[in-house]
Amino acid sequence: MLIKSHNKHDCTESEVTDYSIYVKRRQFIEASARSLGLAAIAPSLLLSACSDAATENAAKGISNSDQPRDELTPYEDVTSYNNFYEFGLDKSDPAKLAKNFKVKPWSVRVEGAVEKPGVYDLEDLLKGLPQEERIYRLRCVEAWSMVIPWNGFALADLIKKLKPTSAAKYVQFETLYDPQQMPGQKGRALDWPYVEGLRLDEATHPLAFMATGLYGKELPGQNGAPLRLVVPWKYGFKSIKSIVAIRFTEKQPATSWNIANPGEYGFYANVNPKVSHPRWTQRKERRIGEFLKRPTLPFNGYGDQVASLYQGMDLKRYF
Numbered sequence: 001m002l003i004k005s006h007n008k009h010d011c012t013e014s015e016v017t018d019y020s021i022y023v024k025r026r027q028f029i030e031a032s033a034r035s036l037g038l039a040a041i042a043p044s045l046l047l048s049a050c051s052d053a054a055t056e057n058a059a060k061g062i063s064n065s066d067q068p069r070d071e072l073t074p075y076e077d078v079t080s081y082n083n084f085y086e087f088g089l090d091k092s093d094p095a096k097l098a099k100n101f102k103v104k105p106w107s108v109r110v111e112g113a114v115e116k117p118g119v120y121d122l123e124d125l126l127k128g129l130p131q132e133e134r135i136y137r138l139r140c141v142e143a144w145s146m147v148i149p150w151n152g153f154a155l156a157d158l159i160k161k162l163k164p165t166s167a168a169k170y171v172q173f174e175t176l177y178d179p180q181q182m183p184g185q186k187g188r189a190l191d192w193p194y195v196e197g198l199r200l201d202e203a204t205h206p207l208a209f210m211a212t213g214l215y216g217k218e219l220p221g222q223n224g225a226p227l228r229l230v231v232p233w234k235y236g237f238k239s240i241k242s243i244v245a246i247r248f249t250e251k252q253p254a255t256s257w258n259i260a261n262p263g264e265y266g267f268y269a270n271v272n273p274k275v276s277h278p279r280w281t282q283r284k285e286r287r288i289g290e291f292l293k294r295p296t297l298p299f300n301g302y303g304d305q306v307a308s309l310y311q312g313m314d315l316k317r318y319f
Contacts, residue, residue, distance in 0.1 A: 073146040075215050077288050082222045086182035098221030112248040115163035129153040136232040143285045151213035156204040164248045172197040172253035174245035196240040197253040233302040235269045266319035271300040
């Protein structure tokens with residue numbers, strides 16, 4: 001599931017592998033695995049086993065619960081079918097309206113219960129953080145999902161670098177507020193700017209990830225450039241995009257969808273197929289590019305790794 005990659009700042013566009021070649025590489029490995037009687041092993045795990053990151057991943061407790069049938073979602077679909085209300089309510093709006101989204105220069109404010117507060121240039125914030133690639137499912141509450149190869153770094157590494165104090169129990173993230181660049185913010189779909197939050201133990205779990213790219217390329221504007229969160233066991237709205245602020249707090253922070261509709265969107269947003277959204281069932285999902293639906297997996301398939309975070313909690317109440 002996890003491959004070390006070069007820092008994206010060290011390579012040019014001409015050096016980035018085209019997504020079709022990228023997919024064919026994994027298909028070749030999967031076919032090779034089957035010929036060797038290893039079909040039960042996910043191809044992304046085989047890639048990890050061939051990399052010098054495999055031992056490190058195992059030590060971190062990172063594994064991939066994707067099954068061989070979980071093919072990567074094509075790059076064109078990943079970058080053209082998006083929920084990013086800052087650019088519009090239709091899923092095609094972000095790709096159309098984010099074409100000229102300016103992400104350089106970019107800075108991130110670090111605030112609250114932390115030893116290293118301040119305003120950081122993005123390159124300085126990322127300096128020294130091990131760059132990785134991870135294949136994660138991303139599931140939306142509207143019952144659709146994608147499988148995406150993300151580039152970035154472990155959120156835990158960033159948190160360690162910033163050194164939250166003992167008072168920090170949660171971390172909140174904030175999206176850029178710029179209605180001139182993000183025309184959706186001129187509307188009242190949400191209370192802008194968008195904010196999201198995690199418990200600190202969730203944020204430091206090995207699966208939590210900060211993405212700076214996908215498919216080996218820089219993150220497009222419609223996918224949350226230049227910095228977004230990816231929390232694979234939660235619904236997609238937790239994966240806040242275009243982050244400009246990181247805030248460490250003692251109390252549970254506000255989150256945008258919970259503010260907008262607390263009866264439908266809880267703070268935790270863990271994927272629980274047994275709890276239906278008031279307006280649709282969560283029991284099945286449709287992978288983008290597929291016709292038939294498949295059963296939704298608890299915690300989006302990552303239950304073996306994250307269920308212990310919620311031991312003793314009523315996941316119907318804390319949804």
